[in-house]
Amino acid sequence: MAHIDLGNDLPGIRGPMAYRPETAKPLNELAEALLRDDNNTLSRGERELIGTYVSSLNDCFFCQNVHGSLAQHYLECDMSYIDAIKANPAATVLSDKLKALLSIAASVQKGGRSVTTGQIEKARTLGATDREIHDTVLIAAAFCMYNRYVDGLATWAPQDRQFYVDRAPRRAAEGYLDYDLHK
Amino acid sequence: MPHIEVNNDFAGIRGLMAFRPETAEPLAALAEVLLRDNEGLTRGERELIATRVSYLNDCFYCHNSHGELACLYLDGDRDLVDQVRKDYRHAAISDKLKALLTIASKVQQSGKAVQPEDIAAARQAGATDKDIHDTVLIAAAFCLFNRYVDGLGATTPTDLSTYPARARQVAERGYGSHIYSTAQPVR
Numbered sequence: 001m002a003h004i005d006l007g008n009d010l011p012g013i014r015g016p017m018a019y020r021p022e023t024a025k026p027l028n029e030l031a032e033a034l035l036r037d038d039n040n041t042l043s044r045g046e047r048e049l050i051g052t053y054v055s056s057l058n059d060c061f062f063c064q065n066v067h068g069s070l071a072q073h074y075l076e077c078d079m080s081y082i083d084a085i086k087a088n089p090a091a092t093v094l095s096d097k098l099k100a101l102l103s104i105a106a107s108v109q110k111g112g113r114s115v116t117t118g119q120i121e122k123a124r125t126l127g128a129t130d131r132e133i134h135d136t137v138l139i140a141a142a143f144c145m146y147n148r149y150v151d152g153l154a155t156w157a158p159q160d161r162q163f164y165v166d167r168a169p170r171r172a173a174e175g176y177l178d179y180d181l182h183k
Numbered sequence: 184m185p186h187i188e189v190n191n192d193f194a195g196i197r198g199l200m201a202f203r204p205e206t207a208e209p210l211a212a213l214a215e216v217l218l219r220d221n222e223g224l225t226r227g228e229r230e231l232i233a234t235r236v237s238y239l240n241d242c243f244y245c246h247n248s249h250g251e252l253a254c255l256y257l258d259g260d261r262d263l264v265d266q267v268r269k270d271y272r273h274a275a276i277s278d279k280l281k282a283l284l285t286i287a288s289k290v291q292q293s294g295k296a297v298q299p300e301d302i303a304a305a306r307q308a309g310a311t312d313k314d315i316h317d318t319v320l321i322a323a324a325f326c327l328f329n330r331y332v333d334g335l336g337a338t339t340p341t342d343l344s345t346y347p348a349r350a351r352q353v354a355e356r357g358y359g360s361h362i363y364s365t366a367q368p369v370r
Contacts, residue, residue, distance in 0.1 A: 039205075111333070141326075
């Protein structure tokens with residue numbers, strides 16, 4: 001049970017979003033701009049993967065499954081591949097550039113000051129642009145917020161991972177703006 | 184120097200926001216609702232929660248920027264703001280705010296660190312569900328803002344005398360796009 005009376009029984013972040021629409025609006029607009037807007041040289045799948053990885057490091061079950069399922073949907077892979085990335089991105093077949101960006105994201109999860117100039121230089125050497133580095137840091141930082149919002153209010157999360165996989169195509173199609181929180 | 188070329192010399196998060204206005208807009212809108220809503224928690228209380236979390240995250244730019252705003256709302260009581268940063272349990276603030284700062288400090292560590300007894304203590308001291316909601320989200324949001332600023336090595340003014348002018352600008356005009364798209368106030 002959530003720590004406060006949300007007045008609804010929606011899972012995860014949708015509970016507090018329905019409870020407080022004034023803050024839900026910018027939270028969803030941020031997600032849309034960072035994760036789904038197609039004016040970006042990082043693919044939707046790559047950006048969802050960064051969100052998934054940080055959510056996994058923050059041990060947020062709801063977020064890592066919502067965004068892991070979206071990553072799986074966009075990358076057209078299965079969840080076991082997403083799980084392998086969460087466990088150890090370096091041991092997967094991801095591009096070296098994405099591995100470098102995930103390493104920056106992991107440092108951001110610990111704290112902004114953990115990011116080193118060496119990590120930034122490495123990402124740049126592998127082809128990452130300033131805007132890609134910017135978006136990686138902000139996606140990682142944003143999930144340090146979303147994850148804490150979800151778990152700090154003790155929202156409930158469906159335990160069957162298939163629930164999230166089944167919902168991913170719909171979120172991919174509808175996006176994060178103006179969707180019905182109750183559906 | 185920031186880790187990336189932001190093509191401006193704005194301080195802190197402002198420089199990053201100017202670099203990427205598409206994400207700046209929802210970030211500013213979030214700050215506006217969370218920190219300037221006058222229902223429930225006061226603006227001063229909201230900025231104190233932000234200051235405490237930023238201090239715990241060791242983000243110099245944010246804890247000084249929001250500490251300065253809290254100071255403005257608290258009629259210039261800089262010592263009180265500093266005590267909330269370091270030792271809020273003994274600060275001259277309400278028991279309700281102390282209980283909310285305990286929740287915020289837990290959120291800074293992890294969402295899962297918040298325990299039912301922390302919530303019960305806040306409620307006992309008079310906090311409403313909305314106060315608790317806003318406290319958790321302010322604390323979580325500063326775990327974003329602080330990481331954004333330091334993760335990209337944003338330009339951080341070390342001269343504290345430069346902070347009040349920006350704080351007054353926000354207190355007067357809010358967290359709109361003017362903070363990253365107009366000439367910066369110097370005093």
